[in-house]
Amino acid sequence: MANTQPPFTFRATQIFVAAVEAQSVTRAAHRLGISPSSVSQGLSTLEAALGTKLIERTARQFRLTAAGALFLEPARQLLDDVSAAKARLVMADQTPPMTVRIASIEELDATVTAPWLLKLTKAYPNAGFTLSSGASHENHEALSTRAVDLMLAVDTVGQVDWIDQHPILRDPFVLVASPHLTPTRDGLKAAPFVRYAGDLQIGRQIEAQLRRSHAQPPAGFEFSSNQALFAMTAELGGWAITTALAFCGTPRAAELVRAHPLHVPAFSRVLALHARAGTLGDLPARMAEDIRDCLQERIVDKAAERLPFLKSGFKIIQ
Secondary structure, three states: OOOOOOOOOHHHHHHHHHHHHHOOHHHHHHHHOOOHHHHHHHHHHHHHHHOOOOEEEOOOOEEEOHHHHHHHHHHHHHHHHHHHHHHHHHHOOOOOOEEEEEEEOHHHOOOOHHHHHHHHHHHOOOEEEEEEEOOHHHHHHHHHOOOOOEEEEEOOOOOOOOEEEEEEEEEEEEEEEOOOOOOOHHHHHHOOEEEEOOOOHHHHHHHHHHHHOOOOOOOOOEEOOHHHHHHHHHHHOOEEEEEHHHHHHOOOHHHHOEEEOOOOOOOEEEEEEEEEOOOOOOHHHHHHHHHHHHHHHHHHHHHHHHOHHHOOOOEEOO
């Protein structure tokens, strides 16, 4: 009798992992760029190939069965192993082509992203690179759910076994003020303070340092983008706290505000490239080397003239 059991496929495994991590057929479909019916069909095909139910899914419930829970980690490992194998082929200049999805941060968009991607394209002609920008916590979520392969983020990831981290840049905080404001203690007390939004990591880090220094200004405007923060600071004749990278990497920032030393004890953050452990082989380390070179040339070297008070505090981490 002919075997009517459907074949086990890599694609069906990919659909299963996406559905579990997204906790939704619809969200998994959006991430994979396919229709929800294709996700449902892929799950049904995988369950038929394995001969067991993996997910209980109804209009109100989406949960793994006992068999699904047992299969999840081997399925994730299969995806990681295939990604690592494809990365080795790309680095050896062999086919097949591979697309690497990167989540970056706003501070790099205008100055570093383009030369970095061009450098990567020349080094790895068989690889394609797609890039999206978001806050660091959003990029971490995208990496944890496999929506991206790599992320550039700051101070959001502890030492966890499923992430490889490649530190890139030490980014000190600076005070920025309207060109018409003299940033003395009395001048700052009398001028409005413009904040980053409280749901951003950078906003929380600044507020924590202000609390520790007993120097919290009253509530005022909050913004989620560097450009908006600098524009409002200039418009109000006020001040804000940001980072050297945000100031140097934001177009027209120096026309809107002036950078000064902090009025509270110095603090900084670290920018790093993160990848799921074992998924891309040596590729993340090579990519980290390339972005360090671009940052050094496009931002850090020039910052020595624009922000001399930082001395060696703003530096590449090798």
